[in-house]
Structures are given as structure tokens and as C-alpha cells.
């Protein structure tokens with residue numbers, strides 16, 4: 001299987017993440033991508049290719065032009081205001097307030113985000129664009145005949161809404177790849193999000209559409225991020241009614257239970273008969289993940305890959321979460337190797 005990787009991921013190098021009232025070293029750190037790349041090479045998974053440049057148009061098929069423009073300039077605006085630290089949103093429109101775009105950078109950061117753990121500094125926009133190009137290059141390979149391709153995306157994307165960043169995400173790489181399939185004539189596309197956290201952005205982007213089926217298996221939002229979306233009664237709206245599926249699990253869920261949800265998801269996908277499949281691959285479902293609470297083992301990712309291959313679809317994997325950096329390479333590449341038949 002070919003892997004798409006961009007060294008420009010390292011332009012995303014923030015030094016802070018607001019967590020527990022402290023500014024900690026970010027969980028979403030450059031070594032995540034480097035560790036996965038090393039494992040890809042160590043396992044000779046296949047060719048490693050740089051992304052092609054697709055520009056901002058395919059990104060704007062999913063994200064609003066004003067949001068993209070904001071991400072491009074917000075760091076410079078922040079610095080121009082003489083702020084001493086990294087750009088961190090700290091104020092939002094609460095209940096009864098107005099969702100309008102203010103002029104001030106603090107207001108604009110709040111308007112275009114939903115969480116405060118995702119700092120911005122120089123290079124974030126460049127890295128986010130490169131990550132989208134990685135996903136679009138993998139999509140193009142699959143559209144040109146590859147059975148599957150691994151988009152080694154960093155920063156991740158599945159928490160990003162059309163005009164909101166958060167959860168370490170800026171551009172929704174999985175949604176951008178799915179929309180590219182649609183724009184190239186693939187009538188129906190399924191997105192399966194197996195990250196520990198709900199793919200709130202992906203759900204929101206396609207929530208009123210029936211041409212893209214969105215499914216997510218994740219930790220109970222009553223207990224974990226993103227807290228305010230991802231419940232099982234969210235099934236889509238308008239034309240999209242019945243085309244969103246959330247499967248929620250409690251702490252300490254092992255693969256033997258989680259895979260029952262995977263089975264439900266695979267059956268829904270088979271029923272939908274998509275022309276292409278995008279897997280939003282987070283491996284923060286791992287038993288040792290520092291910010292999650294499922295109990296999947298490294299071998300379970302081989303089994304997961306095998307099951308996904310049985311769907312028999314052209315498949316793009318977009319890398320999402322996974323924060324046990326020592327294990328992320330084995331866990332992510334196990335999915336690809338399982339997909340290719342390794343047991």
C-alpha cells in the first residue's frame with residue numbers, strides 16, 4: 001500500500017496545549033507522524049510519496065472561504081496585537097449570545113473554534129494545507145486504480161467543522177477526500193471514523209446529506225471530548241436522516257465489544273453500497289492511550305484492517321488521533337498490514 005507523507009507536517013510545532021489548567025506539551029506532536037513513517041519504512045509497507053499540490057479549492061468544497069482566510073491570517077493578526085504567547089481561543093458565544101463575527105482577534109478565534117486545547121502558531125496554516133494535500137493525493141491514487149492508500153495526515157482533521165477548528169484539527173481531511181470522490185463522479189461515499197473520539201466535524205459537514213454516509217464509533221461524549229455531539233440519537237437531518245450513525249461505548253471497552261459496533265457499521269456500509277470508503281483512522285482506541293479509555297491491543301489493529309478489507313471498497317485511510325507515541329507506528333501500520341492480509 002502506498003503512503004502519502006509531507007515533511008511540512010513539522011511546520012505545526014506548537015509548544016502549548018491547555019490541559020487541566022496548565023499549558024502542557026501538546027499530545028498532538030510532530031513525533032507522531034515521524035514514528036508512523038518510520039514503521040511504514042521498517043515494514044516496507046510500500047512506496048512513500050510526497051503530496052501533490054491541490055490549492056485551496058478542494059478545501060473550500062468542505063470549509064467556508066472566510067474560515068480558510070481566517071486560518072491563513074490569524075497568527076499574523078495575533079502577533080500584530082502584541083500577544084505574548086501562542087494563539088489560544090478563550091471566549092465563545094454562550095447561550096443567549098450572538099454568533100456573529102467580531103473584528104477583534106480574540107473574538108475571531110472564538111467564533112472559528114469550539115475548544116481551547118488547540119493552540120495556533122506560525123506554520124499551522126501551512127501544515128494544515130499540506131495535510132489536506134496528503135489526503136487529496138491518496139484519494140487521487142485510489143481514484144486512479146489503487147485499491148487503497150494511506151494518507152499519513154498531520155495535523156488530523158475529523159473534529160474540524162466547515163468553519164470551526166478544535167481537537168487538534170483545522171481542515172477535515174477525511175471530509176475533503178470524500179468530497180473529492182463525489183466531485184469526481186463517485187455517487188455515494190461512506191466515511192467510517194474509528195478514532196476514539198467522535199468525528200463531530202465530519203458528522204456536521206454531511207449531516208443533511210444522503211450521498212455521504214458518516215459513521216463513528218467512539219467513547220461516550222457524556223464522559224469525553226467533544227462532549228457536545230456524538231450521541232446515538234443523532235441520525236442525520238432532512239435528506240440526511242438515516243445517513244449518520246453514532247455507536248457509543250463506555251470506559252474499558254475491549255475489542256471483543258467494540259468490534260460488535262464495527263460489525264454494525266460494516267453492515268450499514270454494505271447496505272449503503274458506496275462507491276468509495278474513507279476511514280478516519282485514529283488509534284487512540286489503544287489500551288495505553290494517555291487521553292482515552294478503550295482497551296484495544298496492537299494485534300486488534302491487524303484484525304480491524306482485515307475486517308475493513310472485507311468491505312471490498314476502494315479505500316482511503318486518513319490518519320487522525322493516537323497519542324501513545326511509542327505504539328502509534330505499530331498500531332497504525334497494523335491496520336494497513338491487516339488490510340493487506342497480514343494476520
Ligand SMILES: NCCCNCCCCCS
Pocket residue numbers: 019020117156159167168195197225282284291320321322
Ligand atoms: N485531557 C485531554 C483533553 C483532550 N481534548 C482534545 C482531544 C482531541 C482528540 C483528537 S483525536
Ligand SMILES: [Zn+2]
Pocket residue numbers: 195196197282284320321322
Ligand atoms: Zn481521537
